[in-house]
Amino acid sequence: xxxxxxxxxxxxxxxxxxxxxxxxxxxxxxxxxxxxxxxxxxxxxxxxxxxxxxxxxxxxxxxxxxxxxxxxxxxxxxxxxxxxxxxxxxxxxxxxxxxxxxxxxxxxxxxxxxxxxxxxxxxxxxxxxxxxxxxxxxxxxxxxxxxxxxxxxxxxxxxxxxxxxxxxxxxxxxxxxxxxxxxxxxxxxxxxxxxxxxxxxxxxxxxxxxxxxxxxxxxxxxxxxxxxxxxxxxxxxxxxxxxxxxxxxxxxxxxxxxxxxxxxxxxxxxxxxxxxxxxxxxxxxxxxxxxxxxxxxxxxxxxxxxxxxxxxxxxxxxxxxxxxxxxxxxxxxxxxxxxxxxxxxxxxxxxxxxxxxxxxxxxxxxxxxxxxxxxxxxxxxxxxxxxxxxxxxxxxxxxxxxxxxxxxxxxxxxxxxxxxxxxxxxxxxxxxxxxxxxxxxxxxxxxxxxxxxxxxxxxxxxxxxxxxxxxxxxxxxxxxxxxxxxxxxxxxxxxxxxxxxxxxxxxxxxxxxxxxxxxxxxxxxxxxxxxxxxxxxxxxxxxxxxxxxxxxxxxxxxxxxxxxxxxxxxxxxxxxxxxxxxxxxxxxxxxxxxxx
Numbered sequence: 001x002x003x004x005x006x007x008x009x010x011x012x013x014x015x016x017x018x019x020x021x022x023x024x025x026x027x028x029x030x031x032x033x034x035x036x037x038x039x040x041x042x043x044x045x046x047x048x049x050x051x052x053x054x055x056x057x058x059x060x061x062x063x064x065x066x067x068x069x070x071x072x073x074x075x076x077x078x079x080x081x082x083x084x085x086x087x088x089x090x091x092x093x094x095x096x097x098x099x100x101x102x103x104x105x106x107x108x109x110x111x112x113x114x115x116x117x118x119x120x121x122x123x124x125x126x127x128x129x130x131x132x133x134x135x136x137x138x139x140x141x142x143x144x145x146x147x148x149x150x151x152x153x154x155x156x157x158x159x160x161x162x163x164x165x166x167x168x169x170x171x172x173x174x175x176x177x178x179x180x181x182x183x184x185x186x187x188x189x190x191x192x193x194x195x196x197x198x199x200x201x202x203x204x205x206x207x208x209x210x211x212x213x214x215x216x217x218x219x220x221x222x223x224x225x226x227x228x229x230x231x232x233x234x235x236x237x238x239x240x241x242x243x244x245x246x247x248x249x250x251x252x253x254x255x256x257x258x259x260x261x262x263x264x265x266x267x268x269x270x271x272x273x274x275x276x277x278x279x280x281x282x283x284x285x286x287x288x289x290x291x292x293x294x295x296x297x298x299x300x301x302x303x304x305x306x307x308x309x310x311x312x313x314x315x316x317x318x319x320x321x322x323x324x325x326x327x328x329x330x331x332x333x334x335x336x337x338x339x340x341x342x343x344x345x346x347x348x349x350x351x352x353x354x355x356x357x358x359x360x361x362x363x364x365x366x367x368x369x370x371x372x373x374x375x376x377x378x379x380x381x382x383x384x385x386x387x388x389x390x391x392x393x394x395x396x397x398x399x400x401x402x403x404x405x406x407x408x409x410x411x412x413x414x415x416x417x418x419x420x421x422x423x424x425x426x427x428x429x430x431x432x433x434x435x436x437x438x439x440x441x442x443x444x445x446x447x448x449x450x451x452x453x454x455x456x457x458x459x460x461x462x463x464x465x466x467x468x469x470x471x472x473x474x475x476x477x478x479x480x481x482x483x484x485x486x487x488x489x490x491x492x493x494x495x496x497x498x499x500x501x502x503x504x505x506x507x508x509x510x511x512x513x514x515x516x517x518x519x520x521x522x523x524x525x526x527x528x529x530x531x532x533x534x535x536x537x538x539x540x541x542x543x544x545x546x547x548x549x550x551x552x553x554x555x556x557x558x559x560x561x562x563x564x565x566x567x568x569x570x571x572x573x574x575x576x577x578x579x580x581x582x583x584x585x586x587x588x589x590x591x592x593x594x595x596x
Contacts, residue, residue: 005212014199034106038130056204057090103146118144126191139167269339285364287325291405345389346461354454357397373421393458443579449516462589468559502536519578537567
């Protein structure tokens with residue numbers, strides 16, 4: 001039998017929590033936004049008190065070759081060690097236990113606020129609840145269990161328990177109730193002890209040996225995890241960086257955090273709130289021309305992808321390339337220039353972004369075009385703008401795009417100059433955004449009732465590129481979609497051209513998917529919506545036609561892909577004709593982008 005790469009051993013909650021507090025076990029989630037709800041943590045304690053299993057944790061012993069790069073993660077300032085183990089599975093569970101037992105604040109989901117996890121406990125009923133102000137005021141409840149565990153740690157628990165009983169008895173006396181009986185005091189003491197004894201609760205540990213590589217560790221995880229959760233490559237990279245390259249890890253976290261709040265000279269932008277994994281993907285693309293992160297963690301470990309050999313020299317070389325890549329990715333001027341290019345393509349707000357991957361991978365392409373092929377500024381903007389627009393319209397990066405991106409990177413290996421780059425993408429543009437796509441495929445893709453559709457968003461982005469006003473209005477759509485344009489009440493409405501009630505009650509179009517077709521929608525301003533109300537086109541169109549005049553009305557219909565005399569058309573004929581015209585609007589916007 002081959003030598004085992006792991007060992008399973010019984011472990012106590014208290015031992016694991018103590019190792020995290022001292023830094024012996026690395027728990028990066030203490031410095032990252034905490035995802036669990038307080039109610040889930042309450043249920044975790046309830047399961048423990050009832051004696052139910054709460055799973056296990058998986059630890060990966062720190063590889064020897066990273067020994068001189070380890071980062072301390074402990075939270076106990078008096079006892080700091082270098083991390084001996086990395087927590088591969090069970091990070092959220094351990095974060096919940098460490099934080100709630102000892103009052104250690106965690107980072108909230110907004111990436112800025114730090115909050116204390118407070119789980120209340122009733123020693124009389126042995127019941128847990130999520131903290132609220134009522135438990136602070138009720139003497140029968142311990143408002144947060146960290147008070148009990150810290151009292152035990154500080155050797156003041158007997159006094160804490162007696163003070164609790166004293167306050168409860170005083171409250172009972174005010175209500176005309178007798179003090180606790182001996183039996184009730186014994187029950188309270190037993191419940192306190194049961195709470196404190198949770199540090200001895202069994203939380204088995206699966207320890208993976210330091211000589212197991214990432215592939216082995218991932219395979220062990222998959223085969224032992226009954227929930228079927230996949231340990232992804234980004235989890236490995238994130239964990240490795242948080243422990244072994246503190247400076248890079250902190251920079252990534254800061255860049256992500258700043259993307260969420262409006263401030264000068266930060267990564268804030270109106271299109272995407274960056275995640276750690278986004279920057280990892282970008283850096284790997286820039287540094288190694290790779291899209292699959294499984295290659296990335298192999299390379300960061302120093303593996304030669306052709307021979308399989310792992311060497312310290314290759315590891316240091318690849319780590320250096322990765323640091324250079326992440327520095328390029330986090331260049332604030334490049335980042336904002338890229339975001340502005342995407343907005344020039346009509347995608348001016350995150351409500352239009354149906355694929356974050358499109359932003360992530362197109363930014364990599366922007367950096368490659370700028371630094372590797374050295375495209376001139378105007379040409380760079382033109383090619384990236386067009387590519388982003390096409391990728392959004394066609395859904396090029398939706399789903400799992402790694403294969404397509406890997407192919408793109410592979411194709412670029414034979415592209416050596418700026419001229420080659422432009423020729424390559426000119427051919428790619430023609431292939432993807434062909435006349436057949438615009439005239440046949442795109443109208444079919446617009447045949448949808450999906451509330452979130454990349455093709456509807458592409459139509460809106462095209463209206464923005466072309467500077468079209470809202471239907472029957474002089475104000476441009478861009479003014480309303482721009483961040484901050486609307487107050488509490490939306491300034492524009494997504495309106496049915498053929499009203500829903502009219503379709504259902506008069507035309508007897510019973511299928512909601514038919515009534516909510518993309519081609520039956522347009523944006524109008526609030527006043528226009530009131531004026532149209534629930535009237536059918538045959539009623540409201542003559543009014544606006546008379547107001548605008550024939551020439552201006554015809555121009556308005558053209559800008560909004562409305563067929564001539566659509567108000568008198570069969571509904572389904574109208575949908576078919578409008579899809580073609582909407583596709584034409586998108587094609588016209590692309591032609592405008594080509595000339596910018």
